[in-house]
Amino acid sequence: MSDGRAPDVAAPTVGAQAVRRALAVLRIVAASQEQGARLLDVAYATGLNRATVHRLLQVLVEEGAVEQDPATRRYLIGGEVSLMGLARVARFPIRGMAAPHLQALSETEGETSFLTIRNGDDSVCLARHPGSYVIKVLSIEVGARRPLGVGVSGLILLGHLPEDEREAILQRNARRLQSLHLDVDELRQRARLVQRRGHAFAPAGLVRGTRALAVPVQHPDGRMLAGLAVTAIKDRLPDERVPQLVQVMQRHARQIAERWAERSPHSRRYVLGPDA
Numbered sequence: 001m002s003d004g005r006a007p008d009v010a011a012p013t014v015g016a017q018a019v020r021r022a023l024a025v026l027r028i029v030a031a032s033q034e035q036g037a038r039l040l041d042v043a044y045a046t047g048l049n050r051a052t053v054h055r056l057l058q059v060l061v062e063e064g065a066v067e068q069d070p071a072t073r074r075y076l077i078g079g080e081v082s083l084m085g086l087a088r089v090a091r092f093p094i095r096g097m098a099a100p101h102l103q104a105l106s107e108t109e110g111e112t113s114f115l116t117i118r119n120g121d122d123s124v125c126l127a128r129h130p131g132s133y134v135i136k137v138l139s140i141e142v143g144a145r146r147p148l149g150v151g152v153s154g155l156i157l158l159g160h161l162p163e164d165e166r167e168a169i170l171q172r173n174a175r176r177l178q179s180l181h182l183d184v185d186e187l188r189q190r191a192r193l194v195q196r197r198g199h200a201f202a203p204a205g206l207v208r209g210t211r212a213l214a215v216p217v218q219h220p221d222g223r224m225l226a227g228l229a230v231t232a233i234k235d236r237l238p239d240e241r242v243p244q245l246v247q248v249m250q251r252h253a254r255q256i257a258e259r260w261a262e263r264s265p266h267s268r269r270y271v272l273g274p275d276a
Contacts, residue, residue, distance in 0.1 A: 036074025
């Protein structure tokens with residue numbers, strides 16, 4: 001686990017290019033979730049040529065790490081990867097620490113809440129709790145992976161990084177962001193605004209007719225742990241409600257961070273592995 005900064009290594013390990021390429025392909029396939037990714041999508045997002053991507057995907061399919069839908073020809077994460085993940089069921093202790101707060105937030109405020117963490121250049125939804133209101137906005141699934149800066153949670157995580165690190169991530173993710181029809185310059189400006197405001201607000205959420213709001217979960221020393229977000233139908237999150245809901249969310253975010261600090265008061269290690 002780390003504080004979200006790049007690993008302290010002098011240079012990439014020599015001779016590991018094939019492994020790095022395979023992992024890059026897996027990340028793009030994982031980001032597609034149940035929709036699946038086309039060969040063309042994977043090639044564009046990774047910057048690799050189609051022949052290389054096709055060869056890597058074929059090997060990953062043979063090893064059970066990737067599956068191909070025979071009807072759509074799209075690629076999805078395979079059972080082998082899912083089973084490997086079960087080997088570390090306690091890998092993300094912050095999920096358990098945040099669970100009662102997500103539940104309390106969703107039940108008292110009525111909206112669906114989400115906990116999102118950083119993993120390298122991506123954000124990953126770690127937990128979700130449906131709101132108590134009759135109309136529930138389940139905008140993303142647990143495990144959803146997106147480039148940092150996409151969505152309010154990804155924007156919170158990106159906006160609270162140091163300027164140089166934020167810029168490096170935006171450059172590395174440029175092709176993926178472009179494929180999502182997102183402008184890097186605009187995203188850069190949004191991240192700076194989020195950093196100043198301390199929260200991210202989307203007047204138009206991922207699901208039509210919804211809105212979303214996110215605040216940072218920060219360690220008492222200022223380092224980022226996660227993003228805490230809520231989604232609601234537009235009528236339930238008017239502009240005048242935003243400041244009040246931000247305060248409630250910030251209180252829960254602070255309590256989650258305090259629980260984490262109490263659990264590991266002397267640890268510099270965070271929520272993720274060394275690639276965080």
